[in-house]
Amino acid sequence: MPDGAPSDDPPSDGAGGQRRSQRRRVLLSGKLVHSPSELTVDCAIQDISAAGARVRLPPDTLLGEPIFLINMSHGLAFRARVAWRKENRAGLEFTRYFDLHKADEAAPRVLRRLWLEHIR
Known part of the structure; x- marks a missing residue:
């Protein structure tokens, strides 16, 4: 598989895993904003770390670049x-964050x- 291409499988958590930071299992309300036309889709954030998150998406959701994840709770x-990406789940790697x-x-x-x- 070429570097930078999404894999079909999440990285493992074992000693040989690819995780750079400890993830926390959560269930948070999220929204993805994607594509140059800023399309939006609601999602559930299932776990999160400083480096990325696992999200659950509606079935058959297509995502275009750029992608932004909003943690609506925080x-x-x-x-x-x-x-x-695997079925209705996706692993996201963060490249920048905004408060x-x-x-x-x-x-x-x-x-x-x-x-x-x-929040209003």
Whole structure:
């Protein structure tokens, strides 16, 4: 498989696994914003770490680049790439994060707008 292409299987947690940081099992409300046209899809964040997350998506969801994951519970957004995909689950690798509690010129405005609509 070429470097950077998504795998079909999640990385293992064993000693030979590929994880760079400890993940926490959670169940959080999330929203993915993807593609140049900023399409959105609700998702469930099933586990999360400083480096990435595992999300559950509606069946047959297609994702285009760029991808941002919004953690609606904590007001954080992450620029991400798909590391692996299996049925309705996807592993995301984070490349940058944004605190949505304050405006950030580097973050797409839609991220903060969606989060603010959620908490109102």
